[in-house]
Amino acid sequence: MLEQVILYTIILGFLISVVLSPFFIPFLRRLKFGQSIREEGPKSHQKKTGTPTMGGIMILLSITVTTLVIINKFSDVSVEVFLLLFVTLGYGLLGFLDDFIKVVMKRNLGLTSKQKLIGQIIIAVVFFIIFIQHDFSTVVRVPGTELSFDLGWFYFVFLLFMLVGGSNAVNLTDGLDGLLAGSSAISFGAFAVLAWNQSQYDVAIFSVAVVGAVLGFLVFNAHPAKVFMGDTGSLALGGAIAAIAIMLKLEILLVIIGGIFVLETLSVIIQVISFKTTGKRVFKMSPLHHHYELVGWSEWRVVVTFWTVGLLFAVIGIYIEVWM
Template sequence: MWEQVIFFTILLGFLITVLLSPVFIPFLRRLKFGQSIREEGPKSHQKKSGTPTMGGIMILLSIVITTLVMTSKYAEPTVKTYLLLLVTLGFGLLGFLDDFIKVVMKRNLGLTSKQKLLGQIIISVVFYFIFKQNDFSTEVSIPLTDYSIDLGFGYVFFIIFWLVGFSNAVNLTDGLDGLVSGTAAIAFGAFAVLAWNQSQFELSIFSVAVVGAVLGFLVFNAHPAKVFMGDTGSLALGGAIATIAILTKLEIILIIIGGVFVIETLSVILQVISFKTTGKRIFRMSPLHHHYELVGWSEWRVVVTFWSVGILFAVLGIYIEVWL
C-alpha cells in the first residue's frame, strides 16, 4: 500500500508543477520578473538575463497542496507536518521578498545579508519553541556509534545554525540550470527512504512531495532553463531539508546526503579565506560549479556530474544509517 502512496504522491507533486508552469511562466514574463545576472559571473550566463525567476512559488504550491492532500488521506498530519510547512513557507517567503526586491525594485542584491539573516533566525527560533513545546528530543546522534549528545537549551543554537546554514548552502548551489532541482530531488528522495525506515510516514510523504514538485519544475528548469526558482525556491528547499534532518534525528547524516551543498559552501568559504589572507584564489570562481564552467566544462556536464555525486552521497547516507 505504502509503495502506491509514495508513487501517487510523487505523481501528484509532479503534475501540479508541470500543469502550473505553462500558465505561471508567461505570467512572470508579462510582469517582467526576469533574472538579473551578476556582471562578475561567467560571461556565458549573460544570455540568461531576463529569464523569469521566482518559479519557486510553483514548487511551494505543489509541496503544500500535495503534502496536505496525501497526509490527510493516508497518514494524518502531525505537528511535524506543520513544522515542515512552517519552515518551508517561512523561508520561501523570505526568499520571495529577496527576489521581489531584486526583480521589481531593481536592487540586484535583494535583501541585505543582515536582513536575510535576521529573518532566518526568527523563523528558526519560532521552530525551536514549537519543537520544544512538543517535547521532541534535543539529542544529536553520532553516526556509526551508539552515542548521542543532549544539547538541552543549546539545541536552539544548533537549529539556527542548521537551518540558516543549509538554506544558504542550497541557495549558493542554485547557479546552473537544473542543478538544485536535481540535487534536491536526490537528497529529499534519500530522506524519504530514511523517514519511511523510521515509520515516520508523514515525513516520508512530505519528502516525496518535494521530489515530485522539483522534478516537475526540472522539466522547465533544465538547460536551457525557461524559468529559475530564485531564492523563493532555494531558501525554502534548504530550510526544508534541514528540518527533515532534525525531525528524523539524522542531523549529522544530512552532511553526507547534502554533500553537494556542503562542498559548494566550503568552496566559497575557502575562496574568501584564501583571497583575504594570501591575495590568491583557490578556484577560478566560487561556488565550485562556476570553477568547472571556467575550466571549459559545458553547463550540462557540470550539472550531470554534480547530480551523480549527489546520488553517491545519498546512497552512502542511506547505507550508513540503515545497514551499518
C-alpha cells in the same frame, strides 16, 4: 497500501508543477519578473538575463497542496508536517521578498545580508519554540555508531546553525540550469527512504512531495532553462531539508546526504579566506560549479557530474544509517 501512497504523492507533486508551469511562466514574463545576471559571473550566463525567476512559487504550491491532500486523505496533519511546512513556507516567503526586491525594485542584491539573516533566525526561533513545546528530543546521534549526546538547551544553537546554514548552502548551489532541482530531488529522495525506514510516514510523504515538485519543475528548468526558482525556491528547499534531518534525528547525516551543498559552501568559504589572507584565489570562481565552467566544462557536464556525486553521497548516507 503505503507504497501506493508514496507513488501517488510523487505523481501528484510532479503533475502540479508540470501543469502549473506553462501557465505561470508566461505570467512571470508578462510581469517582467526576469533574472538579472551578475556582471562578475561567467560571460556565458549573460544570455540568461531576462529568464523568468521566482519559479519557486510553483514548487511551494506543489509541495503544500500535495502534502496536505495526501496527508488529509489518510490521516491528520501531524506536528512534524506542520513544522516542515512552516519552515518551508517561511523561508520561501523570505526568498520571495529577496527575489521581489531584485526583479521589481531592480536592486540586484535583494535583501541585505543582515535582513536575510534576521528573517532566517526569526523562523528558526519559532520553529524551536514549537519543537521544544512538543517534547521533541534534543539528542544528537552520531550515524553508524551507538554514540549520542543530549545537547539540552544548546540544541537551539545547533538547530539555528542547521536551518540558517542549510538554507544558505542550498541557495549557493542554485547557479546552473537544473543543478539545484536535480540535486535536491536526490537528497530529499534519500531522506524519504530514511523516513520510511523509521516508520515516520508523514515525513516520508512530505519528502516525496518535494521530490515530485522539483522533478516537475526540472522539466522547465533543465538546460536551457525556461524559468529559474530564485531564492523563493532555494531558501525554502534549504530550510526544508534541514528541518527533515532534525525531525528524523539525522542532523549529522545531513552533511553527507547534502554533500553537494556542503562542498559548494566550503568552496565559497575557502575562496574568501584565501583571498583576504593571501590575495590569491583557490578557485577560478566560487561557488564550485562556476569554477568548473571556467575550466572549460559545459554547463550540462557540470550539472550531470554534480548530480552523480550527489547521488553517491545519498547512497553513502543511506548505507551508513540503514546497514552500518
